Amino acid sequence: MPRPITWVEIDRDALLANLRTFRRRVGPRVALCPVVKANAYGHGLTEVARLVEPHVGFLAVQSLEEAVALRRAGARKPILILGYVPRAALHTAARAGFHLSVSNRESLLGLARAGRRLGSRVPVHLELETGTHRLGVVPEDLPAFAAALHEARDALTLAGVSTHFANIEDTTNHTFARSQLRAYRAGLERLATMGLRPRLRHTACSAAAILFDETHFDLVRVGISLYGHWPSRETLVSSRTRRVTHLRLRPVxxxxxxxxxxxxxxxxxxxxxxxxxxxxxxxxxxxxxxxxxxxxxxxxxxxxxxxxxxxxxxxxxxxxxxxxxxxxxxxxxxxxxxxxxxxxxxxxxxxSAEDLATLLGTIPYEVLTRINPTLPRVVV
Ligand SMILES: Cc1ncc(COP(=O)(O)O)c(C=O)c1O
The missing domain is CATH 2.40.37.10 (Lyase, Ornithine Decarboxylase; Chain A, domain 1)
Known part of the structure; x- marks a missing residue:
């Protein structure tokens, strides 16, 4: 290939050093799940996945298309799809063995049908609504979900129960995040009373993984900080005040x-x-x-x-x-x-991505993910 005129370099050492930083942070028993959605936050889906895969338990993407692209690129680790998969595509997703986040009954029933047709149990992760009001199962609906899971136990396995924090990066006051964590624990307890205990409980994004041990549970979904960026200034300040001082992140x-x-x-x-x-x-x-x-x-x-x-x-x-x-x-x-x-x-x-984000009135996430995915990603 001719030398590109515009390209993106990915620093392998920096990426792996950040991964080791999170391994030290969460300890040996918690699974690392790099979030490689949005073209690995602009870093290149397949390039990043290839580098991190040997060191992690899971990979997380947003869409079925991204999951398929990862598999085609040779990824063998379990892939968790965080976002919505259209009902017409559930069979394809189940057949490929992907783990699916589920937050509505229609999808759950569709996956049960897919599991039965395939003669295997589809791994689902229930996403609990705890205050983000994005995708999630509201507490009142938990009994109906539990009943559906019970009924479809030949076709579905409750591989995970998750939630996502709404206000953990944007503030140094973590009252809301704590209330979400309480709601999440209450959801877990409620499911346990109905006989449902997931193998993987997971709540933590980068900021949670950095700041609060109690959010780590069985798996952490680390995005922005794997790529060497603090989720926000507030997270950096909170980490200093909470004395998480050993954390050094290297932009990738x-x-x-x-x-x-x-x-x-x-x-x-x-x-x-x-x-x-x-x-x-x-x-x-x-x-x-x-x-x-x-x-x-x-x-x-x-x-x-x-x-x-x-x-x-x-x-x-x-x-x-x-x-x-x-x-x-x-x-x-x-x-x-x-x-x-x-x-x-x-x-x-x-x-830095932070400099450009400040000039643009946005966040590093947006600056990085907007880098055109067709530009070559070169691992150096
Ligand atoms: C459900 C979910 N988990 C984890 C992450 C990773 O977040 P971060 O990049 O702040 O680590 C995201 C990112 O948006 C997400 O949507």
Missing amino acids: LTWKTRVAQLQDVPAGATVGYGCSHRTTRRSRLAVLPSGYWDGYDRGLSNIGRVLVRGQEAPVRGRVCMNMTMVDVTDVPGVALEDEVVLLGAQGPAQV
Whole structure:
């Protein structure tokens, strides 16, 4: 394959170091379940899965399509589908042996039918509604679910019971998270009185896994922090105040492109669509062959910065669909096809996902997952 003009590098050592950090954090008995949905948070579904699979018990994705892609790429570990699988696809999902999160009766009954047709027991994970009000079984419906599971015990196995925290990253006050944990435990107890004890109890995302031992149960579903990012500043602050000080996370992804043209322009020249930038001095511009199609958000127009020759270069004018102009007047020696870092480190300089998220008024999750999945992911 010819050398790509824009690509994403995945730091294998950093990824595996983060994984070891979580292994130390949760101990040897809790299963690690990397969340590799959304193209492994932009890092490359198959690339990340191949690296982490030997060290983990499970892999979690959002959709059936992602689960199928993982299997096709050779993943052998159990795959948990966190999101909704359409009823028409339940048989396919069951046949493939995927674990499915279930939060409605129609899906449960559909999986029971699939299990009977296949002559095997489909592993289901009941997701309990504890305050997120997204996917989940409300407490009043638990008896009906338990009855359905009991009736379909030849076709279904209760492999897991889960929940998801609504307000564990966004705050240093974890009262709501604690109330969710109480509701989850109550749900488990209720199921136990109906004779249902799952093999895997799981609640923890990154922030929960980092901050609270009591959320670990049997398996932790770690996403953002596996990729080397704190879920939020609040989580970092909470970890310091709770003295979880041994945790060091290493960003895994570097997003790179190359200079496609250099242009010297006079003072007063306009740059890009809408003429939204006008040079105030004689300037040297570098044109980068990456734009919002690549995932470099148009909101970074006139405010983003990239790294070239280890120095920062500000974005000038609007980010185009496939191109972005940056000012390299103050960076000596920039040459055609010089490597440019859009996100990541170059020497001592760094543009983090957190920096871009702050500029864009969003969270690192969104910055990372928006990197176009068709760009090559290269493991280094
Ligand atoms: C159900 C579920 N579990 C775990 C995660 C992982 O969360 P995080 O990336 O904060 O670790 C997510 C992410 O959105 C999720 O939806």
